[in-house]
Amino acid sequence: MGKYILKRVLSMIPLLFVVSILVFLFIHLIPGDAARQVAGATATAGEVEAVRKQLGLDQPLIPQYIQWITGIFHGDLGISYTNNTTVAELFAPRLPITIYLTICSITWSVLIGIVIGVVAAINRGRTLDMLGMLIAIAGISLPNFWLGLQLMQIFSVNLGLLPTGGLEDWRGYILPSLAMGAGIMAILARVTRSSMIENLGKDYVRTARAKGLPESRVIMAHAFKNSSIDIITVTALQIGALIAGSVVVETVFSIPGLGRLLVDSIGFRDYEVIQALILFFSFEYMVINLIADVLYALINPRVRYE
């Protein structure tokens, strides 16, 4: 197992390298000129050229790439064109916010999603099942920015309980986490339910019941344990999607996280910030998938890695 993890970690390096080349090419090839954005909307051609020289954007692409990637290996993520702060400085305050928000959203949505799914599966076809699935359908269908605005209207404007934005204390995290997690909660509820229904119909469950195990043990130790593989797979994929969801929710709740930084940077053609962010998101995705793979093995001893 240890060898497997090491191998997977090492294989990330060439993968990230490929990502870095792709990202670099993509953002340099799309239309839009960083120098023009930096110089400002009213700049004359001369001013734009001066900025281009200053930023080194007048160099051919290959030397630019080599310079950037060498910097990365030296721990230098580059600088932001907008105001000359280093990318590391830009990331420092935003990274914990985004990570904390992701953890909050994932935690509540996975817990509630699983509970709804299990309860619905046990009560298949009855009122509780319908209620659970109604919540799930709503969670999938409601766009998270709309949900966010509605939550804000109810809890901030009408009831005055929670702030409309900003992250001054823990209360600021509640509404964004709710808006971000709702979709995942719903998807997990549905996945858990269908997986549980399938497993509850399997022979080993009948055997467990036949030998007189208490129903709670049948459900949790037998059926649910087998369903958890599906749940982990879906959760890992959804965390990846959360990065995208965070862009919208961070905008609605005025949260200065990495998602909004990415959008702002793309609008500004702030190349080095975009490159660093996409590299980081790719890395995050790889790590999450690695964790999911390791969890498979822990849960199901039949899963073995070479």
Added chain:
Amino acid sequence: MKRSENNVQPGMTRRGFLGLAATGAVAAVSAGLVGCSGNGGDTSADSSSDAAESTSSVEMIEADSDGFVVRATKTDGKAPKNECIIAFEGDFQEMHPMNWSDSNSGNVVYYIYDCLYDLDENYEPVPRAAESYEVSDDACTYTFHLREGITFTDGAKLDAQAVVTNYECAIDPANNWRRRRMFIESIDENTEETRVDSCTAVDEYTVQFHLPTPYAPFMNSISQFYLISPNAVTDSSFDYSKQSVGSGPYVLEEYAQGDHVSLVRNEDYWGEKPSIERINFRVVPEAGSRIAALQTGEATAIYPMPTDQVATVRAAGDINMISIPSTTMRYVTLNTDYEPLSDVRVRQALNYALDQDEYVKVMYSGAATPATSVLPAAVSGYKAQTPFDVDLDKAKSLLEEAGYGDGFEVTIIGDNSTQETKGMTFVMQQLEKIGVTVNVQPNEPATNADLAAAPEDETTLQMWYVNWAQNDADGFMRSLLSTPMVPPTGYNTAFWKNEEFDAELEAGNAAPTEEEQNEHYGKCQDIVWPECPWLYLASDNILLSYKAYLNDVKYVPAGIDVTHATLNV
């Protein structure tokens, strides 16, 4: 408070919208957003009729003679503390007083650093660090008499030498600060146009600027020439995002890019001390969230106020909303090289077909003024022209005369935000009435900037839905309509060239008195207006909403001004 009244509409901002496109976040985002992104590329007639219909459900914005759209009815509210929180839509990108480019940062810098002269709400110069100034008869020498006893927060004196040092750093090409263009305009790689020859200290408190030729908007430049302590301005390692060294009424407390900038009162300020202790500029990109923050008091003022939320503000009762004419002009450039737009009759026909009043209603719920010249009425030097009142028969006959009786097809580009796309769709709808087929092509802003910068022999521009904001007549018309400013140098994207116009513009610039300047600038407008290099749209108003417990907020060219405002605490 009725729920239906404050129901926040899920209007996506451009930022949110771009984010989706950028991250390809299809998986995370469900049906509602896909509907939104349809607006970006969709040019069908359906979406345009939606645009037109939406006016009926939205309250029209009409300001009274004092500029109030909504007057608060509950005025006994108290501010939680002596702090003014202003929520802006956009970010504050840069705290360097000589390198900022976005107007939000300019608004913050205005509080921290003094310039010699400010512009007041009527765009008239008012003394700040200087007490008075004189202009020589040839309009080439400006002499400023500084106020005595002003010190920067690091203890350095604001004297003539400090101004000279600031000037020298500002024009230093090695610094390449964006505000260098106050004094030097770089036309292309090898050509620079100098606005100021020298800046000299005559005595301790008198400073003189010598101009090679008269430059009409010079006082405008001066109002953006923010003075930094000479110790900092010459120190290239000084970090303006961490601390400030100005002499203005406030000092920088904290700058967190993408989130907020907070300022605290400068207790050693040389002038009348502001009453408000702390100003917090917050970034709240989503319109619905800005309104919500204003309702809960998490924001004292919001800018811009979304035009479709007037009912919410009215229902709240403790919010004032004011509407102020702006120096932003919205128009569509018509490439005068491109056939059939090269025919002036065709360009006039388009202007006769477009209903400006309808544009103002559909796009701005009434919070805009139809264009009656190429300049917004708020810009000094504006001269009213005869508007092209809607006349479809005349438009059609002009097209026929030009040989396009059956209409023609043309492509319009513009930014891909919801608002801009709606505007282009409006243009499409209006021109359809005279048989002109407009293909709407919303692009990402940076892409449009590229397309617009293409030189004349390579350009693909036909029509560009765009806007421009500037508060001096000279700069406004020079950047957009003068021959030397044809792309890639500047933004004359209509490629309209007129020698008579250029000559009048130069004469205006060289004229020593404002009266004479305005006479020439008036002639410029007389020349360009019937030539129709643009499809004239409107000049939108600035909408600002604020809690009733904030008094005497002003809107000046630098932005929102609460220096002399008070809070009921």
